[in-house]
């Protein structure tokens with residue numbers, strides 16, 4: 842009897858430990874105090890603070906530049922894109938490798954480096970697979 846209780850307790854501790862580790866590693870971004878997160882930017886090798894201000898500017902830049910072509914009814918032949926079109930990793934590839942034709946033909950030039958980094962911050966936070974029910978209002 843005593844042995845059963847002991848095993849049940851031990852099992853619970855192991856389960857909790859595994860749960861904590863898996864929740865802790867689910868996020869690529871590192872939580873900092875105040876609820877905001879950080880993102881390591883591979884292209885510029887800088888640490889980005891994902892402040893509300895940066896995210897708002899990123900959203901506006903994405904709408905004004907990227908979405909001017911990547912909207913549903915564009916005539917530029919660009920595919921419809923929104924934040925959840927890609928995962929964090931896929932968006933990161935877009936910006937570090939700069940593989941899209943539009944990045945190569947100068948369509949991104951309206952955005953200075955810092956403005957482009959904010960677009961990336963915004964996409965990082967809102968990418969596919971980042972929905973967190975604990976943060977839902």
Ligand code: HEC
Nearest residue numbers: 906907909910911917918919920935941942943948949960
């Ligand atoms: C002047 C129009 C234009 C602008 C502005 C533009 N794009 Fe594009 N983009 C295109 C076209 C045309 C293609 C090639 C067709 C396609 O794959 O959508 C393309 C391709 C892409 C692709 C490859 C498609 C895919 O799903 O992988 C990505 C990613 C992309 N653009 C992202 C962006 C981002 C991010 C911005 C803003 C920083 C941007 N584009 C701004 C026209 C544009």
